[in-house]
Amino acid sequence: MKKGTSIMFALVAMSLMLAACTQSAQTTQVPVATGNAITTAGDDAPVKKLVIEAYDFGFKQSDVIINEGDRVRLTFKSTSGRHGLGITGLGIDSGVVEEGGETIIEFVADKAGTYSYRCNVPCGSGHKAMKGNLTIN
Numbered sequence: 005m006k007k008g009t010s011i012m013f014a015l016v017a018m019s020l021m022l023a024a025c026t027q028s029a030q031t032t033q034v035p036v037a038t039g040n041a042i043t044t045a046g047d048d049a050p051v052k053k054l055v056i057e058a059y060d061f062g063f064k065q066s067d068v069i070i071n072e073g074d075r076v077r078l079t080f081k082s083t084s085g086r087h088g089l090g091i092t093g094l095g096i097d098s099g100v101v102e103e104g105g106e107t108i109i110e111f112v113a114d115k116a117g118t119y120s121y122r123c124n125v126p127c128g129s130g131h132k133a134m135k136g137n138l139t140i141n
């Protein structure tokens with residue numbers, strides 16, 4: 005019985021060590037706000053950085069082109085007014101971003117096409133004019 009107990013302790017110790025290793029690997033992940041989970045690109049795939057700036061009432065970058073397969077780190081910011089970025093076709097929603105604020109959204113551009121985006125936070129008289137296109141080639 006004594007031998008069985010020590011084997012049990014060894015197994016518990018090994019699984020604790022495995023758990024510790026798994027946790028340290030996870031700390032390299034970047035927090036993802038919304039959008040597609042990063043599953044199709046390897047961790048070593050280059051990250052494409054993208055900025056979309058909203059203002060009263062428009063987007064500074066209203067025609068964005070990226071490549072299929074890009075791992076995208078999109079910074080969405082507002083320089084005037086409170087706005088949101090919604091790219092329905094990609095399942096992306098930034099949530100509300102206050103004036104002067106920003107949020108980072110990560111996703112993999114895994115479906116070629118042109119996706120329209122718009123402000124999805126009611127922000128005033130020019131709200132409906134806040135539109136743009138994101139093209140994945």
Ligand SMILES: [Cu+2]
Binds near residue numbers: 087128131132
């Ligand atoms: Cu708006």
